[in-house]
Amino acid sequence: MRRLLPVPPLLGLVLGLAGWAPGFLLGAAPVLGFLLWDMAQSLRRGAFGLDAIAGLAMGAGLAMGQGLAACVVALMYAGGQFLEAHAQRRAGREMAALLARQPRTALRDGPDGLEEVPISALRPGDRLLVPRGAVLPVDAVLEDDLATLDESALSGEAMPVRHAAGDALLSGATNAGDAFRCRATTDAQASTFAGILRLVRAAQEARAPMARLADRWALGFLLFTLALAGLAWAASGSAERALAVLVVATPCPLILAVPVALMAGVSRCAALGLLVKSPAGVEALARIRVVVLDKTGTLTRGAPEVDPAADREALRLAAALDQGSTHPVAHALVAAARARGLALPVPAQFTETPGEGVAGLVDGVPARAGGAAFAGVPPPEVPPGAMAVSVSRAGAPLPALLLHDPLRPEAADTLAALRAQGVRRFVLASGDAPGPVAAVARALGLAEWHAAMDPAGKAALLPALRADGPVLMLGDGVNDAPALAAADLGVAVAARGAAAADAADAVLVAGGLRPLPGAMRAARRAVAIARQGVLVGIGLSALGMVAAALGWLTPVQGALIQEGIDVAVILNALRALNDGGTPTCRRSSASPSSTTTRTSP
Template sequence: MTVVPAAERPARAWIASPARLRAALAPIALIGLGAGAVLIFRGEPDLAFWVFTLATLPVLAALLVEIVVSLGRGEVGLDLIAGLSMSTALLFGEPLAGNVVALMYAGGQALEHFAEGRARRDMTALLGRVARTTMRYDDGRLEEVAIDAIEPGDRLLIRQGEVVPVDGTVAEGAAVLDLSALTGEAIPVERGQGAEVLSGATSAGPAFDLDVVRPAADSTYARIVRLVEAAQHSKAPMARLADRYAIVFLVFTVVVAGGAWFLTGDRLRALAVLVVATPCPLILAVPVAVISGMSRIARLGVLIKTGGALEALARVAVAVIDKTGTLTHGRATLLTVKAAPGFSADELLRLAASLEQASGHVVAAALVDAARSRGLVLSPPASVRETAGFGLEGEVDGRAVVVGGSSFVGERSLQGDPRAWRSGSPEGAVVVAVAVDGAVAGILVLADEIRADAPGVLRRLREAGIRRIVLASGDRLDVATAVGAKLGVDRILGELTPDAKVAAVIAERSHGPVMMVGDGVNDAPALAAASVGVALGARGAAASSEAADVVLLVDELGKLAEAIEAARRAYRIALQSVVVGLGLSVLAMGIAALGYLPPLAGALTQEVIDVAVILNALRALTGGRRARQP
């Protein structure tokens, strides 16, 4: 798959879109209308008759071609009414009315696409960071090449300030990267030689060389691009529902027009009814409102993949939220150090972290990070023996050190009991015992802390309309219970397998549409099973991002509450536009059937209704009164 540069997409979309081609015919209809009016003013009505006819035919021909194509796909839409009204006008010898309908219809399409273009602008901005070219080494020389020409095994020069175009590894030098576009993390990170670098990151430090491991089309940021493009071309269930109602409205229009003609014998009344029904708010309001809502939400850093996902997000009543990495930071943090007499807290941590350098366990990494953050100088361990899942033992600076669970350390200690040190430790915390030279030297208390914004986020979710919040975690039940109790959720589930998470989501459907929020690979099945799946971050667990309907491109769960509020508002505006627009159209059709609205005036009336409907639908771009309050 080739990633199409953003600059090329609008032109291709224009060429590929029949609706936009119809909109391009508006100038022809306008010129014909103006020329015909001049001829009538000069006293040449016969010539004006043919000018109006010729100006109508191109629009009618383009419309008929699209109608045939749509019927071939089994789709029936309100474009049939537009084609019927123009054809009837020409057949009844009213080319002026036909010309006005052609201008109003083509002009309406142009207005609709202008409105959608305005609404899509914020979504398209997400694609603006896609790199177009990069510097590649070729026989010791640097050459600027297109991203599509890059292949695995190539070596690239990534200069300061540039966006990394493809996934790769650091070949030479150290890479200082701004990952905010991928993870929302504002603090740059450093990657050494051999470390993986994801596309979409920005080089925030000196230039470095990158060895390509995946082509552009398969890289991380390209996946985000595809998600955005899929969102832009999606069709909401509400829009599909509008298509189904279009058949009903088409039949209704033909019956009213035919009835007016049959009962009065005035064929112009039938023509006026057809003209008033062309086009219809039913097919204009929904796509503009949905795209406007998706665009508004994109500005928040939240990607809605489809219009259907926006509608589902607007109706959610239950939130099932994963714990680790969602409500908590997803990493162990050192809370306290309790040291025995003769040891300082820093010395105890230094000895434990020095030994833990030999382990790849997540707790070991947390201890090493904590020691280094305090500026402690770690020593290389020796004679290390690790018992997987229990702990390590070895030598640090000539001293025998044991680090691990209380039972593991207690069995290897001649003096002291680590369990006696546990009192006062927070519920759900991880306690790491340390023994030095055969005696218990203290404990290190770690925990995956709750995000500072988590309580406020859950409160905002309830304010946004979520009636029930369930904490679902694969972690120990006591840990999940401790977190859930602090946050005040409605139900707490722990020690869940991926299958059990799916079952939990299905069980919650009895309370209403369910939104599942998670970030790990184990969350992917539950995300797919929910009415709306929300993945935190577009990097890391690709499976969760692909399975989700909504992807938070920033590491701020609070944005989800704003997205729900924006989705509900867009949904209300779409319904409002359809109901009011249809009501006005039906009213105008009744007036036309009674003979009080001639065809020309009917066309102008319908265009006013359409403009009002589109402008109302564009209100979904804004945050509403509440969002504007300080």
């Protein structure tokens, strides 16, 4: 509806200026009707905006036979509505494409064999086949001997988790191994994943809606306008002077300049790699003073990597064997060996024991890689947050290979850049174990951290943090979704769960953190330009209102002058498309601050 709103006043102006006087009425009346309906909806929600002045000007113009003035005001108002709708529609299209990857169906083992059914059709007791890479749609019990799941989106655990027959499996986990069969224990509505989504909806409903920048000026400007119009009418006895004041007062510097500047901010943020869903998100990003951070997949890569100090021969043997495996750890070992330039011979007599390891002949010598018992070696010492792959050659042990979830290379630079922009407080909140969380906090100089947090616990952190200013939540998994929805601004890393992207107000579409500081700078510039347009535009309008009150301007002249003011503030607002050369994140020369560890109960 808002996209088509400028059509009637444009058509009305053409018909009216061509000599058909009722054209002005036909152009302004539909816009006035829409405005009155929109005002009624806003008042029902307890909101009040400057649109009321535009409504008064249109209504008074039509009532007093000043159709041209009313039609010009209608066009200005409709233009502002079109610009806001355009910004929101653009962001909505991008989000629809991003979230289209979310699975909607499951493979159910029925009387006639496997059938693909909607997730809503699943019932407790249904037997399911979960292919490699698929998301478990409902809570279930494993029926096969082994399943390897990526549970990082749920718990923050970066390494794949192995489950045996009879283990309970949580919906929302991703199958990181071979296909397996399980039996559903819940339907889709009662699953763990659905419970998290209900938390998201509750958080969204509980969060107070953000007032538009323009609406914060509404009451004072409306009272000033009515007082001046009434004074002009009383002093002169001319209702036309009062109408001229209302026309000049139509707050198009607010109705137009603010959405244009914020829409430009949305475009600039998108160019930098942050997709903001609405102009209100740009306003929120500009005010952020506290940042809450998830760990796995947000500050870290969220996938296992081989320790750089790994023994080359052990890595060569393990990677040679793992060329025939599809396990995510095998992929990490092969990638690490190739990155080091190691030649990987094709193994002979290759075998893979699910959940245990791989074996075969490498260069004609028996070799094994996997668990310590499978490799036939003593269990190695494993640091917190890491996992080990034991390797043996002809029965003799080789140094174990350690895998860990490394920090994103841009994490430290990103936090330093956010600090430089005025973020006062950083809090690390993770579902992972205390050891890995503490290690990441120390590495990044974060004084506050919380470990072993469930989705509700993360969301419960936010109210107390608002004492230091508006809060941004940065996360990537299903377990972050309630906090993303409850924060003043939720920012999701797009590389992972669609539920997180759906709950968030903005998405880092490139999957990295580097765009965030530049987007925050662009948002602050856009809001500053919007405020500048408001102050300058309203100042010029006030001068015009005084001139109209003194009888120096007719309603039509006032409308044309207001159009000139609009053009000026719109051109100024478009400067937000260029953020003045946002610098890229650079390594901070400051040393990390000392850390004080805090863990949640």
